[in-house]
Amino acid sequence: MPExxxxxxxxxxxxxxxxxxxxxxxxxxxxxxxxxxQAGAELAFSAAAWRAFIAAVVCGELEVS
Structure with missing residues (x-):
């Protein structure tokens, strides 16, 4: 956890x-x-992994519902 x-x-x-x-x-x-x-599970990503995920969504590489 961060400070x-x-x-x-x-x-x-x-x-x-x-x-x-x-x-x-x-x-x-x-x-x-x-x-x-809000008290449940959290997922954590590196900034680079998050940027790659967002780029894949924007480019239509992932199905979004």
């Missing part, structure tokens, strides 16, 4: 309040969680 907690931000693509993703940026990494279960 100082990064601020969580909700996805701008959140269409309804029950299916949202939040991300926190800092320390060279990106953390992601389900906004409806």
């Amino acid at each position: 100082a907690r990064e601020a969580w931000r909700k996805s701008s693509f959140c269409g309804n309040e029950t299916e949202c993703v939040e991300v926190a940026l800092g320390g060279g990494r990106v953390r992601a969680r389900d906004s409806t279960d």
Whole structure:
């Protein structure tokens, strides 16, 4: 766990309040969680891995529902 907690931000693509993703940026990494279960599990990615994931989504390489 980081010493100082990064601020969580909700996805701008959140269409309804029950299916949202939040991300926190800092320390060279990106953390992601389900906004409806803030005490639940988090996924952590390196900044480079997160950029590659976002690029794949934007380019249509991944199916997004």
